[in-house]
Amino acid sequence: MNHMHLAFIGSLGGQEIVIIFLIVLLLFGAKKLPELARGIGKSMGEFKKAREDFEKEITRGETDVSVKPAPGKEPQDS
Numbered sequence: 001m002n003h004m005h006l007a008f009i010g011s012l013g014g015q016e017i018v019i020i021f022l023i024v025l026l027l028f029g030a031k032k033l034p035e036l037a038r039g040i041g042k043s044m045g046e047f048k049k050a051r052e053d054f055e056k057e058i059t060r061g062e063t064d065v066s067v068k069p070a071p072g073k074e075p076q077d078s
Contacts, residue, residue, distance in 0.1 A: 028036055
């Protein structure tokens, strides 16, 4: 599942990637590309951290859940 977000790149060849890079270069300019890449990298890092925190909370919540018997009743085995 870790490589699912890059699955579509497998169908792109070298020429297509070069053409996409040239279009991005024309749109944003050579001076903006490092800044753009840095921003994308930071965003991806923050997204990954948020996803990991969310997964930890879900896992912790699953382990913290416990069923308490009703007052005055004995727990029954299933």
